[in-house]
Amino acid sequence: MAPRVPLPVTLLLGAALALQVGYQAVRAPQHRVAATLQDAPPLAVLRLASLGEPVALAKAMTLHAQGQDAADTPLNDIDYVALRSWFERIVDLDPRGQAPLLAASQVYAASSDPARTRIMLDFVYRRFGEDPDRRWPWLAHAALVARHRLHDAALARQYAQAIRTRVTNGVLPAWARQMELFILDDMGEDDSARALIGAMLASGQVSDPRELAWLERRLHAISARQRQAHP
Structure with a gap:
């Protein structure tokens, strides 16, 4: 038996569809207008409207929010402040959702x-x-965007450091744990990189023999580079 979809969810989906259809019908190709999205309703209102089905409502809201940008609408035409408000409410309603x-x-x-x-x-x-x-995977991608799109190494390091220090060791793969080191290398922060490797080795954060060996090699390489720079 198919699960019953709450009435508010059905109405919201219908409203989103009607909005999109109407928008496309009246939009002339030669007069593109910016995609409009109002701020998301308050969380208390959404919880009440969900009738005990917050995850279903969150999925409907995801469709509505992401449906505002048609395939030919530039990202810069979207109201990011409003979009963020929808993403915030969706996560509040469905904390396990990743969309x-x-x-x-x-x-x-x-x-x-x-x-x-x-x-x-x-x-x-x-x-x-x-x-x-x-x-953490989404923050790892955010760190790459900060480093390579925004060219903001300090912000990228902030994200990478948060991943290294706040994610359970058994969950985090080696490449994600080492991301901060690569960013420090890009920044030319040899002293900070040495201090970070020393802290990782001393804390017992790393247990894999191959990763330990890699960190030791990195430490020796940094030390050699510093000796060459300051004989």
């Missing part, structure tokens, strides 16, 4: 407008802290 974090870090962070990109990265970073063991 808003994935969309924020991998789709909407691709905007050519640095301010818009930062809105999405900040959203991912703040919500990462509530469930680091499940949400």
Whole structure:
């Protein structure tokens, strides 16, 4: 027997569909307008409207929010502040859902407008802290965006450091734990990189023999580089 969909969810889906159909019908190709999205309703209102089915409502809201940007609508035409409010409410309603974090870090962070990109990265970073063991992949991607799209090494390091220090050791793969070291290398922060490796070795955070050997090699390479620079 198929699960019953709550009436508010059905209405919201219908409203979203009607909005999209109407928008496409009246939009002339030669007069593109910016995609409009109002701020999301208050969480208390949404919880009441869900009739005990917050996950179903969250999925409907995801469709509505992401349906605002048609395939030919530039990311820079989207109201990122309003979009973020929808993502916030969706995560509140469905904390285990990953769609808003994935969309924020991998789709909407691709905007050519640095301010818009930062809105999405900040959203991912703040919500990462509530469930680091499940949400770290999205923050890892945010760190790459910060480093290579925004060219903000300090922000990338902040994200990488949060991943290294807040995610359970058994959950985090070696490449993610080492991300901060690579960013420090890019920044030319040899002293900080040496201190970080020393802390990782001393803390027992790393137990895999291959990773330990790699860290030791990195430490020796940094020390050799510093001796050459300052004989």
